[in-house]
Amino acid sequence: MERTSASRDLILMVVFTAAVLSMPIWLAPIGAGYPDLLQKFAIFGIFAIGFNILFGLTGYLSFGHAAFLGVGSYTAVWTFKLVSMNILPAIIFSIILAGLFALAIGYVSLRRTGIYFSILTLAFAQMAYNLAYSVLTPITNGETGLRVLRDDPRILDRVLGIEPGDVLPTPELFGLRTIGYEGFYICAVFLIIAFFIALKITRSPFGLALRGIKSNQSRMNYAGFNTRPYTLAAFVISGMFAGLAGALMAVTDPLAGAERMQWTASGEIVLMTILGGAGTLIGPILGAGIIKYSENIFSAFNEQNLHQAFSFLPDPVQDAAVSIASMFVGEGWHLTLGIIFMLIVIFLPGGVMEGFGRIVKWTRKPPAPRATQEVRTAG
């Protein structure tokens, strides 16, 4: 068990806040200091934190979390269309609706555990995805995606006397734009709030109960502990986080499409959480950041870049190197992702955070005594 105390948590919170707010500065040297990518870091960070509350704490592997993200996005865009271009109502409605969806799906899915739970959540997410593409087209606008139009009603804006101009209205927060760095800082504030909530949950008796469920649910039940409300609460909370992430996606880019709900998108969030380290606080955010950053870097490469990168090599070798490397970059980025993912699951199931832990352990314990110990056991 890790040592925790209120003061350590306070330090963690302060360091985290400072790190998030200064991201544009310290991420600039590695080429990630621009708002579009930073927004993605924050949004997927929130999504991963939420997913981790379910998967990391209770061990329930949901393969359908993208559905809540999609619900959040659609709700946000509909709020932009019907109520107001201010993002606050959109975010609040998204969280509420995603929470309700999670309540309904979780109530049913949590009757089962293990892979059956995974299949049930997958089934619900696929239903949502398929319906969004077919009969729900009036609500979701099908393949085109739902977007904000100039002559939408926007009741609240009308009441407040904000008339649509000639241009397409954009989401705003009391006059603050939601694109560029303003957009990033809006997302960053939500990320910090989300992290704070996750921290509080992890440290609370509720969080302890969730971890108890992960380590041995039947024992919890035998001890007279009704686990169902706890898992359901965790499921709903993580669904609400996903809804928030979906809403922020719509906030930074007011367009919602069904492909956000596809099961591969659910797989991606599992991947992020595992890569960073499921069950840890920082891990999922780290995982989300690493994947979004590498996606950005790897998919930007093309043959010309590669030729430049390998220009120090003689020509024939250079061509060979480029043709091998080009399999892993650009469109082949998913191949790299798959390989990294397999390696992580095989060798480092605890993710990057476990890797850090091992390095720390290794540096603290000098290798010399271990060598003698080996000799002793061998002899």
Place this chain on the structure above:
Amino acid sequence: MDALVLQLLNGLDKGGAYALIALGLTLVFGTLGVVNFAHGALFMLGAFCAVAVQQLLTLSAQVKDPSVTFFEAFKEVPYLEIWFGDAGTAIIAWSLPLSILIAIPVMLLIGWAMERGLIRFFYKRSHAEQILVTFGLAIVLQEIIRIWFGANPIPVAAPPIVSGSADIGDWLGLGPGVVYPWWRLIYFLFSAIILAAVFGFLQFTTYGMVVRAGMRDRDTVGLLGINIQRRFTAVFGIAAVVAGLAGLMYTPIVPPNYSIGMDFLVLSFVVVVVGGMGSLGGAVVAGFLLGILQSFASMNEVKAIFPGIDQIIIYLVAVIILLVRPRGLMGRAGVMES
């Protein structure tokens, strides 16, 4: 009535594909205890065996076209036609059945490599980790195929002799005009034969008997001095071949692209769950049942009552089954029931 029969037939070929994949999934789960998310990738690899053989046989050279006399025109003629004339043309036409011969050893090898190289390290790890690592493997396999064959679906032709439609109306007494593609009938028959072969192998051979005994109680079989592990690896190979052939034969129905495996995987998983995890008969029954249900749900009359039902019927059935009978239609009590 005609429409009902046609929908039933429509469901059969798809159901056959589901049954074949689900059979392999549940075999692997029953023997090795591994949840294999890369099984859909095996289906896809089988389909691309057919594509590869077709591309290999139709490798062509540019030959001067004698029919154009005004200017020098060239046309692509496959080497096989240049070398063997009409016999070459016939070989090309029958490339799909020929590719079965190639696919069986190839899929066996792939299955063996997958089991020995990756799966065996995951017997003792949690189902979640098994799902994750095989999910990663599936991504890797399909991306390799995408790099090699591109992202677009590649059509594969069935032999011309069966390219048309069968007059099933006459056979079934529905009157003329009711037709059904030959290849879909063949697919159904093919899947039935493969299923029968696998069941026969497990039921009527000593080897299969030992495998079944191992599925019941692995330790006891091991104590009797039988290397059960090797047999389970062989079963994985068989499952890979079955999935590969299912994909290979499906190519004339739906031109394969790199992600076809994933589409089938999710549905096949649902099929396995509905049939009962680890139950071979359940996988087959549920495969055909869901295939037929899906095709009935896509009838216009049904869609008029329940809009969108065709999109969700399979998942809906799975949800209901999991809630009221978690062991599945034919699952054994107590096996993965929680």
